[in-house]
Amino acid sequence: MSEKRLLPVVPAEATGAPLIFERIAIVGLGLVGGSIALAARRRWPQALVIGVDRGRVVEQAVERHAIDVASEELMIASEADLVILAAPVRENVRLLESLPQWVARDAVVTDVGSTKRATMSAARALPSRLAFVGGHPLAGAARGGLEYARPDLFEGRPWLFTPDDGTSGESLGRVTAFVEALGAVPRVLPSAAAHDHLLAFLGHLPQLAASALMSIVGESVRDDGLALAGRGLMDTTRLASSPAEPWKDVCATSADEIGAALDALIGVLQSLRGSLESGEAIDTVFASAAEWRARLTDRE
């Protein structure tokens, strides 16, 4: 527990913004859940931030003052007026089933999952006193886990919402104000399906490509070869430190969209492979890539 990567200390200077929620329960204290906890405690010192996770993580979170109270049991969230599901997607879906027996009063419930269809669908079974708003902050880091959590993780980053017919406008408004107060830029997408299509290309495909590339390069050239690696390989494979577990949930809950994105990438790679001598595909693919990359850099 005497690790060097200490969480940033919450400054005592914060006088507290107007409260949007009084008792904020966060289920899952990884990079995103932990960062929400830190950001919320800094923003609203007068609010109670409740953490739920496995014993070891809860201990860590308490020792580092990331949260006010914590437990392994969801029961601790019974008085919450905001519940944030920040576990892997399929665990969030399971949590939605058991939530009504633990959360006793009216509350807003949101999630931070990287796919939205399965979660939005499971949330339809919630009793009306639990108002669900599906969310997804587009903030990450090369490494996950509570030890990398930081209160400014969401600063200037988009936080996507996917309301549907069952979403209360008032709850959406309150959650939107909440994430804005954490520094994020809320964006409402037309549907969970539109979200999952977009993210398959914007987030899920780059992750799978980076991991596949690092795996094949490492297995092929081993340590001796990697000793010669430069910035290009470093950058291209920075995402490849990600653990498998949360990504298995992402892939399983959006297999159709991610499968289509993978097919598209495989198709381009096959066209490159088919004309290495003539260079035909290289011309078109590199021209398109350089053009899109320039638009990306403009906003860097």
Next chain:
Amino acid sequence: MSEKRLLPVVPAEATGAPLIFERIAIVGLGLVGGSIALAARRRWPQALVIGVDRGRVVEQAVERHAIDVASEELMIASEADLVILAAPVRENVRLLESLPQWVARDAVVTDVGSTKRATMSAARALPSRLAFVGGHPLAGAARGGLEYARPDLFEGRPWLFTPDDGTSGESLGRVTAFVEALGAVPRVLPSAAAHDHLLAFLGHLPQLAASALMSIVGESVRDDGLALAGRGLMDTTRLASSPAEPWKDVCATSADEIGAALDALIGVLQSLRGSLESGEAIDTVFASAAEWRARLTDRE
């Protein structure tokens, strides 16, 4: 010509290291050729650095004091005792054919190409007074061209050599000393074939993967989607600004090795695609990727 990206000014402080070559001709003043020119002028102010490229680039190089003399014509290199071929690979191969008619005296000839077999093979036809040493500096940047050249590009970076039966040990020694003086770390590989195999994974595959990914992501989500992109996509596609032309030469001259590397990547992507629901391939690929990436980071 009044651009903001000025080349670093060559400091007047350099008193000049012992000369290894007196008249250094560089054919091709892109990122690598231009950086060699800047580094050599800084290291040996008493040497003559001769540049050969197309008219516009030559003008730029002279205006920015990157070289001492420059021309579009190879004839200007006639008195050189070191000739560095820094054009795209297939142009280097063509240059090797015409070199004997332009370079009048004994000289060492080297190249900086990203594939080595075609160049090493073409160099065998050189007259014995032109001693060829095949080389490849593993130094690059996200953007190419003379305007991004800098004298410290090779600092601490490996510079690979692929001597064969026809390579003179003395010439290899002199070129090795030359690149060490530029700050690089010379490494001799067992063969041009070993080089091309290694680089197919270490350099060529990451480039093709990054360009393919950026192309497919850009075409799929367009500007609205890219506006939401984060650091992960930025990093993974940083190489995707590369122009097609030099890469067509790389791919055409190492199509077998690059093809095999592409097949391996496509195979991993297909195995991921085939088990998105079960996550079996995700487990093995992500575990392997994270392990190799950690070894890469250790030296970062």
